[in-house]
Amino acid sequence: MTDPQGEEAELRAAVRGLREVRQIVSGGGRGAYDASTDQQRALAYCWVSIGSALKHHDRITGTAASASKFSNAIRFRDRLAHQPLDRLDIDILWESSVRSAPTTSC
Numbered sequence: 001m002t003d004p005q006g007e008e009a010e011l012r013a014a015v016r017g018l019r020e021v022r023q024i025v026s027g028g029g030r031g032a033y034d035a036s037t038d039q040q041r042a043l044a045y046c047w048v049s050i051g052s053a054l055k056h057h058d059r060i061t062g063t064a065a066s067a068s069k070f071s072n073a074i075r076f077r078d079r080l081a082h083q084p085l086d087r088l089d090i091d092i093l094w095e096s097s098v099r100s101a102p103t104t105s106c
Helices: 004-027 029-035 037-061 071-081 090-100
Strands: none
Touching: 004 029, 004 037, 004 090, 029 037, 029 090, 037 071, 037 090, 071 090
16 A cells, blocks of 8 residues: 555655755756865765655556666665765766756756
């Protein structure tokens, strides 16, 4: 049995995270991001939060990882969550954010 309120709450949490990603990316641009360890870590944390919310959504709905429409975001979360901060690839993080964070209103 699924929990519709829980499903919606997790999706709302993911959308909030995506809004934060867009704010960081559009805020000061790539130059500001490259110069700021805080922005780099904030962006990584946003993706960890997004992936966690989507992972919880899949658990609530009983969706298998192999069938999840959110599998890419969840795998990205898993990689970031288990990566030491000193090995964070800021280029991949930036490019993934620019390409993958929806630009439409959500």
